[in-house]
Amino acid sequence: MATEAKRRRKTAAEEAWSLMSRLLWEMRPRMLRVAQEFGLTPPQMFALRALDPDNPVPMRELAATLHCDSSNVTGLVDGLAAQGLVERREAEHDRRVRMLVVTERGVEVRDRLHAVIQEVPPAVMRLSATDQGVLRDILKRALD
Amino acid sequence: MATEAKRRRKTAAEEAWSLMSRLLWEMRPRMLRVAQEFGLTPPQMFALRALDPDNPVPMRELAATLHCDSSNVTGLVDGLAAQGLVERREAEHDRRVRMLVVTERGVEVRDRLHAVIQEVPPAVMRLSATDQGVLRDILKRALD
DNA sequence: GACGATAGTTGAGCTTGTCAACTATCGCGG
């Protein structure tokens, strides 16, 4: 039945990664729903999430974080600015750069966004308290 | 310093989920790179991945899997078909539906795609064999 | 003070994605 010839045994790491990918994929509908709820497109949502209200960054840095072109960020920020969630502020030391400042309203939306997005998926919720703890510890070790 | 007022203690589950999200996000550049390498756009890549060479499905089912509109799938499949990776085949029982068949070339690309995408990220690779095993076991429990 | 490098914007061009309209077909109830 298997067209993929070499169906060799998966290592534990491979299997774990594959399961995490599945978990991730299952969160997609939620992300889409949340973005729409807040009147944001998914990329705008990611952009707002990526910004730190306590630490304004130049646009090029946001571009780097999102792994995309600067020209793309222009449009993204335009959208967020149009809704009063973000402001372009001139940098003092360099008149070329615009610092991205999250407005008060932006902080509010961002916080609510965060709360919903970080809601633990049911699959993880189902685990025993012990499993949840161990899971966290292992992932902490993985990511430093 | 924290603008988010209520910085309450995170539960283990929340922390675990947050770490998994981070891991996921760090895989983004790889996905983009892989898609480009294979001459596919990311959505086309996801579509090809979602198809099962052993089990042709109607387009509407692919749409459901990708959580998008059927009209969107039309374009996606157009792209894949243009590269000879997928074919529309008439269903025997219902002349309205088109079954999506992955071509030989499609299977080849899909397999290579799979191999690269399922490559375990360094963070997980770094873990001890024991941790990897436990991680897999817990995730298995979470996802059945 | 000229010159190469950098930040950001703009415009062209393609892909994604949604919605609404349309065609072809199905299956059912009369």
Added chain:
DNA sequence: CCGCGATAGTTGACAAGCTCAACTATCGTC
């Protein structure tokens, strides 16, 4: 068997994402 609502897929219109190349303004430096 006919007609009629439901379904599969396509098409077109339109908004947005994304990249690239060109452009402007500014910076740092020789």
